[in-house]
Amino acid sequence: MKLVVGNACPRHEIAAVPEDCAQCAVREIAVCTALSGPELERLRDIAVSKIFEPGSTLFAADEPATMVGTVVQGTIKCFKLLPDGRQQIVGFLFPGDFIGSPTQETTHGFAEALTRVELCLFPSPAIQRLIREMPNLERRLLTLASDDLDLAQEWMLLLGRKTAQERLATFLLLLAQKAKARGIADGPIDLPMNRSEIADYLGLSLETVSRQFSKLKSSGHIRIEHNNEVTIRNLDGLTEIAEGTA
Amino acid sequence: MKLVVGNACPRHEIAAVPEDCAQCAVREIAVCTALSGPELERLRDIAVSKIFEPGSTLFAADEPATMVGTVVQGTIKCFKLLPDGRQQIVGFLFPGDFIGSPTQETTHGFAEALTRVELCLFPSPAIQRLIREMPNLERRLLTLASDDLDLAQEWMLLLGRKTAQERLATFLLLLAQKAKARGIADGPIDLPMNRSEIADYLGLSLETVSRQFSKLKSSGHIRIEHNNEVTIRNLDGLTEIAEGTA
Protein backbone atom coordinates (compact mmCIF):
# COMPACT_ATOMS: atom_id res chain seq x y z
CA MET A 1 0.00 0.00 0.00
CA LYS A 2 1.42 3.34 -1.06
CA LEU A 3 1.46 6.30 1.25
CA VAL A 4 0.51 9.77 0.19
CA VAL A 5 0.06 12.79 2.37
CA GLY A 6 -2.73 15.29 1.74
CA ASN A 7 -1.91 18.86 0.87
CA ALA A 8 -2.91 20.16 4.22
CA CYS A 9 -0.80 17.66 6.07
CA PRO A 10 2.54 18.82 7.47
CA ARG A 11 5.35 16.31 7.17
CA HIS A 12 5.57 15.45 10.81
CA GLU A 13 1.96 14.26 10.81
CA ILE A 14 2.49 11.27 8.55
CA ALA A 15 0.97 8.27 10.21
CA ALA A 16 2.17 4.73 10.06
CA VAL A 17 0.13 2.81 7.54
CA PRO A 18 -0.81 -0.79 8.26
CA GLU A 19 0.78 -3.08 5.71
CA ASP A 20 -1.80 -5.67 6.35
CA CYS A 21 -5.56 -5.34 5.91
CA ALA A 22 -6.06 -7.88 8.65
CA GLN A 23 -4.84 -5.28 11.11
CA CYS A 24 -6.99 -2.49 9.74
CA ALA A 25 -9.33 -0.88 12.26
CA VAL A 26 -12.28 -0.99 9.87
CA ARG A 27 -11.60 -4.31 8.13
CA GLU A 28 -14.80 -5.81 9.52
CA ILE A 29 -17.17 -3.06 8.46
CA ALA A 30 -15.83 -1.33 5.35
CA VAL A 31 -16.34 -2.19 1.65
CA CYS A 32 -13.53 -4.68 1.84
CA THR A 33 -15.54 -7.07 3.99
CA ALA A 34 -16.98 -8.25 0.68
CA LEU A 35 -13.57 -9.54 -0.30
CA SER A 36 -10.99 -11.98 0.95
CA GLY A 37 -7.85 -13.77 -0.17
CA PRO A 38 -6.53 -12.79 -3.60
CA GLU A 39 -9.36 -10.34 -4.25
CA LEU A 40 -8.59 -8.43 -1.08
CA GLU A 41 -4.94 -8.35 -2.08
CA ARG A 42 -5.76 -6.85 -5.44
CA LEU A 43 -7.79 -4.14 -3.79
CA ARG A 44 -5.02 -3.46 -1.31
CA ASP A 45 -2.55 -3.17 -4.17
CA ILE A 46 -4.34 -0.18 -5.63
CA ALA A 47 -5.01 1.45 -2.25
CA VAL A 48 -3.35 4.69 -1.20
CA SER A 49 -3.40 5.98 2.34
CA LYS A 50 -3.90 9.69 2.79
CA ILE A 51 -4.21 11.94 5.81
CA PHE A 52 -6.28 15.13 5.98
CA GLU A 53 -6.03 17.69 8.72
CA PRO A 54 -9.16 19.11 10.39
CA GLY A 55 -10.82 21.70 8.19
CA SER A 56 -9.13 20.60 5.00
CA THR A 57 -11.17 19.96 1.88
CA LEU A 58 -11.20 16.43 0.47
CA PHE A 59 -12.94 17.54 -2.70
CA ALA A 60 -15.23 20.27 -4.01
CA ALA A 61 -18.33 20.05 -6.20
CA ASP A 62 -18.16 19.54 -9.95
CA GLU A 63 -14.56 18.41 -10.03
CA PRO A 64 -13.44 15.29 -11.86
CA ALA A 65 -13.97 12.38 -9.47
CA THR A 66 -10.51 10.90 -9.16
CA MET A 67 -10.85 8.92 -5.98
CA VAL A 68 -13.17 6.87 -3.87
CA GLY A 69 -12.27 5.22 -0.62
CA THR A 70 -12.86 4.13 2.92
CA VAL A 71 -12.73 6.30 6.02
CA VAL A 72 -10.24 4.65 8.38
CA GLN A 73 -10.17 7.33 11.04
CA GLY A 74 -11.89 10.61 11.78
CA THR A 75 -15.11 12.32 10.71
CA ILE A 76 -16.02 13.92 7.39
CA LYS A 77 -18.89 16.17 6.45
CA CYS A 78 -20.37 15.92 2.95
CA PHE A 79 -22.40 18.92 1.91
CA LYS A 80 -24.05 20.92 -0.83
CA LEU A 81 -23.90 24.67 -1.22
CA LEU A 82 -26.19 27.29 -2.70
CA PRO A 83 -24.54 30.17 -4.57
CA ASP A 84 -25.25 32.53 -1.68
CA GLY A 85 -23.50 30.28 0.82
CA ARG A 86 -26.43 28.45 2.38
CA GLN A 87 -25.19 25.00 3.30
CA GLN A 88 -26.86 21.64 3.66
CA ILE A 89 -24.86 18.78 5.10
CA VAL A 90 -26.02 15.60 3.40
CA GLY A 91 -24.10 13.24 5.62
CA PHE A 92 -21.39 12.72 8.19
CA LEU A 93 -18.95 9.92 7.46
CA PHE A 94 -17.31 7.89 10.20
CA PRO A 95 -14.67 5.15 10.20
CA GLY A 96 -15.75 2.29 7.98
CA ASP A 97 -17.93 4.46 5.74
CA PHE A 98 -17.34 4.61 2.02
CA ILE A 99 -16.76 7.96 0.37
CA GLY A 100 -17.32 8.80 -3.29
CA SER A 101 -19.27 7.27 -6.10
CA PRO A 102 -17.38 4.91 -8.42
CA THR A 103 -19.88 5.48 -11.25
CA GLN A 104 -19.95 9.26 -11.34
CA GLU A 105 -17.47 11.17 -13.50
CA THR A 106 -17.64 14.32 -11.46
CA THR A 107 -18.29 15.08 -7.81
CA HIS A 108 -21.70 16.45 -6.93
CA GLY A 109 -20.87 18.02 -3.61
CA PHE A 110 -18.17 18.98 -1.14
CA ALA A 111 -16.36 16.93 1.48
CA GLU A 112 -14.37 18.33 4.36
CA ALA A 113 -12.50 16.79 7.27
CA LEU A 114 -13.95 17.71 10.67
CA THR A 115 -11.18 15.97 12.57
CA ARG A 116 -7.92 14.47 11.49
CA VAL A 117 -8.97 11.98 8.83
CA GLU A 118 -7.23 8.93 7.48
CA LEU A 119 -8.54 7.59 4.20
CA CYS A 120 -7.81 4.36 2.39
CA LEU A 121 -8.24 5.62 -1.16
CA PHE A 122 -8.78 3.78 -4.42
CA PRO A 123 -7.97 5.73 -7.60
CA SER A 124 -10.95 5.81 -9.95
CA PRO A 125 -9.61 4.06 -13.05
CA ALA A 126 -8.19 1.22 -10.97
CA ILE A 127 -11.29 0.71 -8.86
CA GLN A 128 -13.46 0.73 -11.96
CA ARG A 129 -11.32 -2.01 -13.44
CA LEU A 130 -11.59 -4.04 -10.25
CA ILE A 131 -15.35 -3.57 -10.13
CA ARG A 132 -15.60 -5.06 -13.58
CA GLU A 133 -13.60 -8.07 -12.52
CA MET A 134 -14.97 -8.60 -9.03
CA PRO A 135 -18.75 -9.00 -8.83
CA ASN A 136 -18.55 -9.29 -5.06
CA LEU A 137 -17.16 -5.80 -4.89
CA GLU A 138 -19.80 -4.40 -7.19
CA ARG A 139 -22.60 -6.05 -5.23
CA ARG A 140 -21.23 -4.55 -2.05
CA LEU A 141 -21.13 -1.10 -3.62
CA LEU A 142 -24.70 -1.49 -4.81
CA THR A 143 -25.79 -2.44 -1.31
CA LEU A 144 -23.97 0.56 0.15
CA ALA A 145 -25.52 2.92 -2.39
CA SER A 146 -28.99 1.55 -1.67
CA ASP A 147 -28.49 1.95 2.05
CA ASP A 148 -27.25 5.50 1.57
CA LEU A 149 -30.27 6.23 -0.58
CA ASP A 150 -32.58 4.97 2.10
CA LEU A 151 -30.88 7.09 4.73
CA ALA A 152 -31.09 10.14 2.47
CA GLN A 153 -34.83 9.57 2.04
CA GLU A 154 -35.27 9.16 5.75
CA TRP A 155 -33.53 12.50 6.09
CA MET A 156 -35.89 14.03 3.54
CA LEU A 157 -38.70 13.02 5.90
CA LEU A 158 -36.85 14.71 8.74
CA LEU A 159 -36.11 17.90 6.80
CA GLY A 160 -39.54 18.14 5.23
CA ARG A 161 -41.82 17.13 8.05
CA LYS A 162 -40.22 16.98 11.49
CA THR A 163 -40.12 19.71 14.13
CA ALA A 164 -36.84 21.04 15.51
CA GLN A 165 -37.14 18.89 18.63
CA GLU A 166 -37.87 15.76 16.60
CA ARG A 167 -34.92 16.49 14.32
CA LEU A 168 -32.41 16.74 17.11
CA ALA A 169 -33.73 13.60 18.80
CA THR A 170 -33.51 11.71 15.50
CA PHE A 171 -29.99 12.98 14.98
CA LEU A 172 -28.77 11.83 18.37
CA LEU A 173 -30.33 8.41 17.88
CA LEU A 174 -28.66 8.13 14.47
CA LEU A 175 -25.28 8.94 15.96
CA ALA A 176 -25.82 6.39 18.72
CA GLN A 177 -26.81 3.78 16.19
CA LYS A 178 -23.83 4.48 13.95
CA ALA A 179 -21.46 4.34 16.91
CA LYS A 180 -22.93 0.99 17.83
CA ALA A 181 -22.41 -0.27 14.28
CA ARG A 182 -18.75 0.64 14.65
CA GLY A 183 -18.63 -1.50 17.75
CA ILE A 184 -18.42 1.38 20.16
CA ALA A 185 -19.99 0.39 23.44
CA ASP A 186 -22.97 2.30 24.79
CA GLY A 187 -22.02 5.38 26.68
CA PRO A 188 -21.44 8.98 25.84
CA ILE A 189 -21.83 9.85 22.15
CA ASP A 190 -19.01 11.92 20.76
CA LEU A 191 -20.01 14.95 18.69
CA PRO A 192 -17.09 15.75 16.39
CA MET A 193 -19.11 18.58 14.82
CA ASN A 194 -20.14 21.92 16.28
CA ARG A 195 -23.67 23.35 16.69
CA SER A 196 -23.53 25.13 13.38
CA GLU A 197 -22.74 21.90 11.55
CA ILE A 198 -25.51 20.05 13.33
CA ALA A 199 -27.80 22.88 12.26
CA ASP A 200 -26.70 22.51 8.64
CA TYR A 201 -27.46 18.81 8.82
CA LEU A 202 -30.88 19.30 10.39
CA GLY A 203 -31.98 22.26 8.29
CA LEU A 204 -32.12 24.57 11.31
CA SER A 205 -30.27 27.59 12.69
CA LEU A 206 -27.53 27.00 15.21
CA GLU A 207 -29.50 28.87 17.87
CA THR A 208 -32.47 26.56 17.43
CA VAL A 209 -30.20 23.54 17.76
CA SER A 210 -28.79 24.96 20.98
CA ARG A 211 -32.26 25.62 22.35
CA GLN A 212 -33.37 22.09 21.55
CA PHE A 213 -30.30 20.69 23.28
CA SER A 214 -31.25 22.70 26.34
CA LYS A 215 -34.79 21.38 26.22
CA LEU A 216 -33.72 17.76 25.95
CA LYS A 217 -31.29 18.36 28.77
CA SER A 218 -33.81 19.93 31.12
CA SER A 219 -36.43 17.30 30.32
CA GLY A 220 -33.89 14.71 31.42
CA HIS A 221 -33.65 12.88 28.10
CA ILE A 222 -29.95 13.58 27.69
CA ARG A 223 -26.94 14.74 29.62
CA ILE A 224 -24.23 16.89 28.05
CA GLU A 225 -20.59 17.08 28.98
CA HIS A 226 -18.03 19.48 27.54
CA ASN A 227 -20.52 20.44 24.83
CA ASN A 228 -19.49 17.53 22.65
CA GLU A 229 -20.33 14.44 24.63
CA VAL A 230 -23.93 13.41 24.91
CA THR A 231 -25.31 10.66 27.09
CA ILE A 232 -28.77 9.36 26.35
CA ARG A 233 -30.56 8.95 29.66
CA ASN A 234 -33.98 7.98 28.32
CA LEU A 235 -33.74 6.03 25.08
CA ASP A 236 -37.43 5.21 24.81
CA GLY A 237 -38.45 8.77 25.48
CA LEU A 238 -35.99 10.09 22.95
CA THR A 239 -37.25 7.57 20.39
CA GLU A 240 -40.81 8.71 20.96
CA ILE A 241 -39.79 12.30 20.45
CA ALA A 242 -37.92 11.39 17.26
CA GLU A 243 -40.98 9.64 15.83
CA GLY A 244 -43.42 12.31 16.90
CA THR A 245 -45.30 9.95 19.21
CA ALA A 246 -44.27 11.66 22.44
CA MET B 1 -43.66 -12.05 -20.93
CA LYS B 2 -46.36 -13.06 -18.51
CA LEU B 3 -49.32 -10.85 -17.77
CA VAL B 4 -50.65 -10.27 -14.30
CA VAL B 5 -53.26 -7.77 -13.27
CA GLY B 6 -52.93 -5.83 -10.03
CA ASN B 7 -55.54 -6.26 -7.32
CA ALA B 8 -57.15 -2.96 -8.00
CA CYS B 9 -57.51 -3.63 -11.70
CA PRO B 10 -60.91 -4.79 -12.97
CA ARG B 11 -60.78 -7.46 -15.63
CA HIS B 12 -61.85 -5.25 -18.48
CA GLU B 13 -58.85 -2.99 -17.94
CA ILE B 14 -56.23 -5.52 -18.95
CA ALA B 15 -53.93 -3.90 -21.46
CA ALA B 16 -52.22 -5.50 -24.39
CA VAL B 17 -48.64 -6.30 -23.49
CA PRO B 18 -45.90 -5.90 -26.07
CA GLU B 19 -44.33 -9.26 -26.82
CA ASP B 20 -41.21 -7.57 -28.00
CA CYS B 21 -38.93 -5.29 -25.98
CA ALA B 22 -37.97 -3.53 -29.20
CA GLN B 23 -41.47 -2.07 -29.28
CA CYS B 24 -41.46 -1.02 -25.64
CA ALA B 25 -42.10 2.68 -25.06
CA VAL B 26 -39.25 2.96 -22.56
CA ARG B 27 -36.74 0.58 -24.18
CA GLU B 28 -34.28 3.40 -24.78
CA ILE B 29 -34.24 4.84 -21.28
CA ALA B 30 -35.01 2.09 -18.75
CA VAL B 31 -32.65 -0.38 -17.00
CA CYS B 32 -32.81 -2.64 -19.98
CA THR B 33 -30.79 -0.27 -22.14
CA ALA B 34 -27.79 -1.88 -20.48
CA LEU B 35 -28.67 -5.15 -22.18
CA SER B 36 -29.12 -6.51 -25.65
CA GLY B 37 -29.41 -9.79 -27.50
CA PRO B 38 -29.54 -12.91 -25.33
CA GLU B 39 -29.17 -10.96 -22.08
CA LEU B 40 -32.20 -8.85 -22.89
CA GLU B 41 -34.13 -11.99 -23.70
CA ARG B 42 -33.30 -13.49 -20.33
CA LEU B 43 -34.51 -10.39 -18.57
CA ARG B 44 -37.70 -10.38 -20.62
CA ASP B 45 -38.29 -14.00 -19.71
CA ILE B 46 -38.61 -13.19 -16.04
CA ALA B 47 -40.62 -10.01 -16.61
CA VAL B 48 -44.25 -9.71 -15.58
CA SER B 49 -46.51 -6.89 -16.72
CA LYS B 50 -48.86 -5.47 -14.15
CA ILE B 51 -51.39 -2.67 -14.21
CA PHE B 52 -52.32 -0.49 -11.23
CA GLU B 53 -55.30 1.82 -11.10
CA PRO B 54 -54.96 5.41 -9.85
CA GLY B 55 -54.80 5.52 -6.07
CA SER B 56 -53.83 1.89 -5.65
CA THR B 57 -50.88 0.94 -3.47
CA LEU B 58 -47.92 -0.76 -5.13
CA PHE B 59 -46.34 -1.59 -1.80
CA ALA B 60 -46.23 -0.42 1.79
CA ALA B 61 -43.28 0.09 4.14
CA ASP B 62 -41.55 -2.79 5.92
CA GLU B 63 -43.00 -5.50 3.73
CA PRO B 64 -40.87 -8.20 2.16
CA ALA B 65 -39.53 -6.77 -1.10
CA THR B 66 -40.82 -9.22 -3.69
CA MET B 67 -40.54 -7.17 -6.83
CA VAL B 68 -38.54 -4.53 -8.59
CA GLY B 69 -39.27 -3.18 -12.04
CA THR B 70 -39.58 -0.50 -14.63
CA VAL B 71 -42.35 2.06 -14.96
CA VAL B 72 -43.72 1.70 -18.49
CA GLN B 73 -46.63 4.11 -18.18
CA GLY B 74 -48.06 6.48 -15.60
CA THR B 75 -46.78 8.25 -12.50
CA ILE B 76 -45.98 6.86 -9.06
CA LYS B 77 -45.32 8.60 -5.78
CA CYS B 78 -42.85 7.07 -3.33
CA PHE B 79 -43.21 8.34 0.21
CA LYS B 80 -42.43 7.93 3.88
CA LEU B 81 -44.90 8.34 6.71
CA LEU B 82 -44.64 9.39 10.33
CA PRO B 83 -46.87 7.54 12.82
CA ASP B 84 -49.16 10.57 13.08
CA GLY B 85 -49.73 10.69 9.33
CA ARG B 86 -47.28 13.37 8.27
CA GLN B 87 -46.10 12.46 4.81
CA GLN B 88 -42.93 13.15 2.87
CA ILE B 89 -42.83 12.22 -0.78
CA VAL B 90 -39.28 11.14 -1.59
CA GLY B 91 -39.76 10.90 -5.32
CA PHE B 92 -42.12 10.80 -8.27
CA LEU B 93 -41.47 8.04 -10.79
CA PHE B 94 -42.22 8.45 -14.49
CA PRO B 95 -42.02 6.11 -17.47
CA GLY B 96 -38.53 4.66 -17.77
CA ASP B 97 -37.77 4.99 -14.06
CA PHE B 98 -36.75 1.99 -12.01
CA ILE B 99 -38.72 1.13 -8.88
CA GLY B 100 -37.50 -0.88 -5.93
CA SER B 101 -34.11 -1.90 -4.60
CA PRO B 102 -32.79 -5.30 -5.65
CA THR B 103 -30.50 -5.50 -2.62
CA GLN B 104 -32.96 -4.73 0.14
CA GLU B 105 -34.92 -7.51 1.79
CA THR B 106 -37.77 -5.29 2.90
CA THR B 107 -39.32 -2.13 1.55
CA HIS B 108 -38.46 1.09 3.35
CA GLY B 109 -41.35 3.21 2.17
CA PHE B 110 -44.67 3.34 0.38
CA ALA B 111 -45.45 3.52 -3.33
CA GLU B 112 -48.79 4.52 -4.81
CA ALA B 113 -50.06 5.00 -8.35
CA LEU B 114 -51.13 8.57 -9.11
CA THR B 115 -52.45 7.68 -12.54
CA ARG B 116 -53.05 4.40 -14.28
CA VAL B 117 -49.65 2.70 -14.07
CA GLU B 118 -48.13 -0.06 -16.13
CA LEU B 119 -45.12 -1.77 -14.63
CA CYS B 120 -42.67 -4.23 -16.15
CA LEU B 121 -41.86 -6.18 -13.01
CA PHE B 122 -38.99 -8.51 -12.19
CA PRO B 123 -39.54 -10.90 -9.26
CA SER B 124 -36.80 -10.54 -6.66
CA PRO B 125 -35.23 -14.00 -6.60
CA ALA B 126 -35.03 -14.09 -10.41
CA ILE B 127 -33.58 -10.60 -10.78
CA GLN B 128 -31.02 -11.32 -8.09
CA ARG B 129 -29.92 -14.38 -10.01
CA LEU B 130 -29.65 -12.37 -13.20
CA ILE B 131 -27.67 -9.65 -11.46
CA ARG B 132 -25.14 -12.26 -10.40
CA GLU B 133 -24.79 -13.45 -13.95
CA MET B 134 -24.97 -10.19 -15.85
CA PRO B 135 -22.40 -7.59 -14.74
CA ASN B 136 -23.84 -5.10 -17.24
CA LEU B 137 -27.13 -5.20 -15.40
CA GLU B 138 -25.49 -4.76 -12.04
CA ARG B 139 -23.40 -1.83 -13.25
CA ARG B 140 -26.53 -0.18 -14.57
CA LEU B 141 -28.30 -0.64 -11.25
CA LEU B 142 -25.34 0.84 -9.42
CA THR B 143 -25.40 3.85 -11.72
CA LEU B 144 -29.14 4.30 -11.16
CA ALA B 145 -28.75 4.02 -7.39
CA SER B 146 -25.94 6.59 -7.42
CA ASP B 147 -28.00 8.99 -9.50
CA ASP B 148 -30.98 8.54 -7.18
CA LEU B 149 -28.74 9.20 -4.22
CA ASP B 150 -27.51 12.40 -5.77
CA LEU B 151 -31.03 13.57 -6.48
CA ALA B 152 -32.06 12.74 -2.92
CA GLN B 153 -29.18 14.83 -1.60
CA GLU B 154 -30.09 17.67 -3.89
CA TRP B 155 -33.57 17.44 -2.39
CA MET B 156 -32.11 17.54 1.11
CA LEU B 157 -30.60 20.88 0.13
CA LEU B 158 -34.01 22.01 -1.07
CA LEU B 159 -35.86 20.81 2.04
CA GLY B 160 -33.28 22.05 4.48
CA ARG B 161 -32.26 25.38 3.02
CA LYS B 162 -34.51 26.71 0.25
CA THR B 163 -37.46 29.09 0.59
CA ALA B 164 -40.96 28.14 -0.55
CA GLN B 165 -40.55 30.10 -3.78
CA GLU B 166 -37.18 28.50 -4.53
CA ARG B 167 -38.62 25.05 -3.84
CA LEU B 168 -41.46 25.39 -6.30
CA ALA B 169 -39.19 26.80 -8.99
CA THR B 170 -36.75 23.93 -8.48
CA PHE B 171 -39.62 21.45 -8.66
CA LEU B 172 -40.94 22.79 -11.95
CA LEU B 173 -37.46 22.78 -13.47
CA LEU B 174 -36.97 19.18 -12.34
CA LEU B 175 -40.24 18.13 -13.97
CA ALA B 176 -39.28 19.91 -17.18
CA GLN B 177 -35.89 18.23 -17.16
CA LYS B 178 -37.35 14.78 -16.51
CA ALA B 179 -39.89 15.26 -19.29
CA LYS B 180 -37.09 16.20 -21.63
CA ALA B 181 -35.15 13.07 -20.65
CA ARG B 182 -38.20 11.05 -21.65
CA GLY B 183 -38.06 12.71 -25.04
CA ILE B 184 -41.09 14.89 -24.48
CA ALA B 185 -40.74 18.06 -26.48
CA ASP B 186 -40.71 21.42 -24.76
CA GLY B 187 -44.13 22.77 -24.05
CA PRO B 188 -46.58 22.55 -21.22
CA ILE B 189 -45.46 20.38 -18.30
CA ASP B 190 -48.08 17.93 -17.13
CA LEU B 191 -48.66 17.75 -13.36
CA PRO B 192 -50.11 14.33 -12.61
CA MET B 193 -50.12 15.17 -8.91
CA ASN B 194 -52.30 17.61 -6.97
CA ARG B 195 -51.22 20.58 -4.83
CA SER B 196 -51.20 18.52 -1.67
CA GLU B 197 -48.80 16.01 -3.18
CA ILE B 198 -46.53 18.74 -4.46
CA ALA B 199 -46.57 20.12 -0.91
CA ASP B 200 -45.60 16.74 0.50
CA TYR B 201 -42.69 16.60 -1.92
CA LEU B 202 -41.51 20.13 -1.14
CA GLY B 203 -41.98 20.00 2.62
CA LEU B 204 -44.65 22.72 2.53
CA SER B 205 -48.38 23.08 3.14
CA LEU B 206 -50.69 22.89 0.14
CA GLU B 207 -51.74 26.50 0.72
CA THR B 208 -48.17 27.71 0.51
CA VAL B 209 -47.68 25.77 -2.72
CA SER B 210 -50.79 27.40 -4.14
CA ARG B 211 -49.59 30.85 -3.11
CA GLN B 212 -46.20 30.30 -4.71
CA PHE B 213 -47.88 29.17 -7.93
CA SER B 214 -49.84 32.39 -7.91
CA LYS B 215 -46.68 34.42 -7.38
CA LEU B 216 -44.80 32.75 -10.22
CA LYS B 217 -47.86 33.24 -12.38
CA SER B 218 -48.27 36.94 -11.66
CA SER B 219 -44.53 37.56 -12.03
CA GLY B 220 -44.82 36.11 -15.51
CA HIS B 221 -42.45 33.19 -14.97
CA ILE B 222 -45.06 30.56 -15.68
CA ARG B 223 -48.50 30.15 -17.17
CA ILE B 224 -51.02 27.65 -15.79
CA GLU B 225 -53.83 25.91 -17.64
CA HIS B 226 -56.46 23.66 -16.10
CA ASN B 227 -54.48 23.61 -12.86
CA ASN B 228 -52.31 20.78 -14.06
CA GLU B 229 -50.48 22.09 -17.07
CA VAL B 230 -47.63 24.50 -16.55
CA THR B 231 -45.77 26.39 -19.24
CA ILE B 232 -42.43 27.93 -18.36
CA ARG B 233 -42.34 31.39 -19.90
CA ASN B 234 -39.03 32.53 -18.45
CA LEU B 235 -36.59 29.66 -18.03
CA ASP B 236 -33.61 31.78 -17.01
CA GLY B 237 -35.63 33.70 -14.47
CA LEU B 238 -37.05 30.52 -13.01
CA THR B 239 -33.57 29.04 -12.80
CA GLU B 240 -32.32 32.08 -10.93
CA ILE B 241 -35.18 31.77 -8.48
CA ALA B 242 -34.48 28.07 -8.00
CA GLU B 243 -30.82 28.75 -7.19
CA GLY B 244 -31.52 31.70 -4.97
CA THR B 245 -29.66 34.11 -7.24
CA ALA B 246 -32.72 36.06 -8.34
Place this chain on the structure above:
DNA sequence: CGAACTGTTGAATAAGGTCAAACCAGGTGG
Protein backbone atom coordinates in the same frame (compact mmCIF):
# COMPACT_ATOMS: atom_id res chain seq x y z
C1' DC C 1 -5.32 38.36 31.80
C1' DG C 2 -7.60 39.29 27.55
C1' DA C 3 -8.72 37.70 22.75
C1' DA C 4 -11.07 34.63 20.04
C1' DC C 5 -14.31 31.10 19.63
C1' DT C 6 -18.16 28.45 20.57
C1' DG C 7 -22.30 27.98 22.79
C1' DT C 8 -26.45 29.76 25.33
C1' DT C 9 -30.24 32.71 26.13
C1' DG C 10 -33.52 36.54 25.26
C1' DA C 11 -36.44 39.66 22.39
C1' DA C 12 -38.17 40.93 18.06
C1' DT C 13 -39.31 39.44 13.45
C1' DA C 14 -40.58 36.89 9.44
C1' DA C 15 -41.82 32.81 6.93
C1' DG C 16 -44.78 29.57 6.54
C1' DG C 17 -48.68 26.90 8.80
C1' DT C 18 -53.50 26.64 10.21
C1' DC C 19 -58.18 27.65 9.94
C1' DA C 20 -61.85 29.19 7.32
C1' DA C 21 -64.28 31.05 3.55
C1' DA C 22 -64.77 31.75 -1.34
C1' DC C 23 -63.99 30.04 -5.98
C1' DC C 24 -64.19 27.25 -10.00
C1' DA C 25 -64.48 23.56 -12.84
C1' DG C 26 -66.60 19.16 -14.10
C1' DG C 27 -70.20 16.20 -13.39
C1' DT C 28 -75.27 14.82 -11.95
C1' DG C 29 -79.84 14.86 -12.02
C1' DG C 30 -84.19 17.32 -11.86
Place this chain on the structure above:
DNA sequence: CCACCTGGTTTGACCTTATTCAACAGTTCG
Protein backbone atom coordinates in the same frame (compact mmCIF):
# COMPACT_ATOMS: atom_id res chain seq x y z
C1' DC D 1 -80.86 23.66 -19.72
C1' DC D 2 -79.64 24.89 -15.45
C1' DA D 3 -79.39 24.40 -10.44
C1' DC D 4 -76.75 21.83 -7.45
C1' DC D 5 -73.14 19.24 -5.64
C1' DT D 6 -68.28 17.96 -5.09
C1' DG D 7 -63.35 17.91 -5.20
C1' DG D 8 -59.52 20.50 -5.77
C1' DT D 9 -57.74 25.08 -5.54
C1' DT D 10 -57.23 29.85 -4.27
C1' DT D 11 -57.24 33.58 -1.11
C1' DG D 12 -57.56 35.92 3.36
C1' DA D 13 -56.81 36.48 8.48
C1' DC D 14 -54.49 34.94 12.15
C1' DC D 15 -51.13 32.15 14.68
C1' DT D 16 -46.97 29.33 15.55
C1' DT D 17 -42.48 28.05 14.87
C1' DA D 18 -38.17 28.89 13.94
C1' DT D 19 -35.00 32.70 12.37
C1' DT D 20 -32.58 36.80 13.15
C1' DC D 21 -30.29 40.00 15.84
C1' DA D 22 -28.06 40.82 19.93
C1' DA D 23 -26.14 40.27 24.40
C1' DC D 24 -23.81 37.31 27.41
C1' DA D 25 -21.26 33.11 29.33
C1' DG D 26 -17.73 29.55 29.27
C1' DT D 27 -13.29 27.66 27.31
C1' DT D 28 -9.07 27.65 25.34
C1' DC D 29 -4.91 29.59 24.26
C1' DG D 30 -1.57 32.96 23.50
